[in-house]
Amino acid sequence: MQRLHNFSAGPCTLPDEIFEKASQAVINFDGSGLSILETSHRSEAFTEVIQKAQSLALELSGLKNKNYYALFLHGGASFQFMMTAYNLLVNKAAFIETGRWSENAIAEAQYFGKTEIIASSKDKNHTYIPKKIQCPSDVDYLHFTSNNTIYGTQFKSFPQTEVPLVCDMSSDIFSRQIDFSQFDLIYAGAQKNIGPAGATLVLVKEDILGKVTRKIPSILDYQKQIKAKSVYNTSPVFSIYVSMLNLEWLVRQGGLKVIEKRNQEKAEMLYHEIDRNSLFKAYAKKQDRSMMNAVFTSVDSKFDEKFLNFANQHQISGIKGHRSLGGFRASMYNALGIESLEKLVNCMKEFEKNTNTI
Structure with a gap:
């Protein structure tokens, strides 16, 4: 079967070699005679997997030996909207509002204390990132979302503040070199740049915890999850295993320096075509465009369905825009090869040529 060029915003595309190894593990995990799907989360074999995944996450983020813990938890980033506030919000939390996911995080935090929106891009339909x-x-x-998948905007630099910094990095974690130590807590759903859906990575600095006086249910308590080494209850074993394989792949590629360069090349190629092509226009302001999710529209909505069908005929999948915005969205996560960008760009050029000759 021919593989499609997968531009889906999530679940992400993964390297072919990861699919191959993971599929073998579904039948027989490391010669154990058991599938990874039936391997106990408390077995020695899986303990090695999760410990390696945690170690790789700390290594890639440069947080090893810096008093941070790496947790692999259930529930996705949407669960962390609530869990961060449960564990950290004593009186009031500040938020930067840049789209749907930050709005959802604000709504969940309001159950636990006061919230203050200190900056917002809502006035211009989230086409930019607030400055100063x-x-x-x-x-x-202070909580914010580093990359906005729906609107295609991304923080290029981060707020400078004396208060703890909490970031939802679900869609751009491990896509570029940054100083991760400026954050006190980072969370990311696995299904963008880490692995398949089912697990959530949390990188948390130990000294930010233990300050709230409210009683926290055990499964929602970061301190108890740290003590249990992320296996307080049955872990999403398969998701964590594939995440480990993918983190190993990232290291083999040369780490975040190499990955960032590739991602920049892919994004520049696509945005250049969007700007050049007479049939399309980018949604986000140029200086704030996401390297992970290029959001663009047709100059006339009559072209929307035609281009989607045209792209589908060229084995291009997942470029339909979010239902709340329409248009198109091409997600360029780490494992998406440059050849897929070449395919999409050529498709856009051909569509323009064919349309303009009608």
Whole structure:
């Protein structure tokens, strides 16, 4: 079967070699005679898997030996909207509002304390990232989303503040070199750049915890999850195993320096064509365009369905825009090869040529 060029916003595309190894493990995990799907989360074999995944996450983020823990938990980033506030919000939290996911995080935090939106891009339909952000000193933490999949915007630099910094990095974690130590807590659903859906990575600095007085249900308590080494209850074993394989792949590629260069090349190729092509236009402001999710529209909506059908005929999958925005979205996560971008760009050129000759 011919593989499609997968531009889906999630679940992400993964390297072919990861699919091959994971599929073998579904039948027989490392010669154990058991499938990875039936391997106990408390077995010695899986303990090695999760410990290696945690170690790789800390290595790639440069947080090893810096008083951070790596947790692999259930529930996706949407679960972390609530869990971060449960564990960290004493009185008031500050938020930067840049789209749907930050709005959802604000809504969940309101169950636990006061929230203050200190900057927002809502006035221009989230087409940009707010600048010159001033954070008040009387908040427990500042929360923001580093990359916005729906609107195609991305923080190129991060807020400078004295209060703890919490970031939802679900769609751009491990896609570029950054100083991860400036954050006190980072969370990311696995299904963008880490692995398949089912697990969530949390990188948390130990000294940010234990400050709330409310009782926290055990499964939602970061401190108890740290003590249990992420296996407080049955872990999403397969998702964590594939995440480990993918993190190993990232290291073999040369780490975040090499990955960032590739991602920049892919994004520049596509945005150049969007800007050049007479039938399309980018949604986000140029200086804030996401390297992970290129969101663009037709100059006339009558072309939308025609281009989607045309792309489908060329084995291009997953470029339909989010239902709330329409248009198109091409997600360029780590494992998407440059050849897929070449295919999409050539498709856009051919569509323009064919349309303009009608």
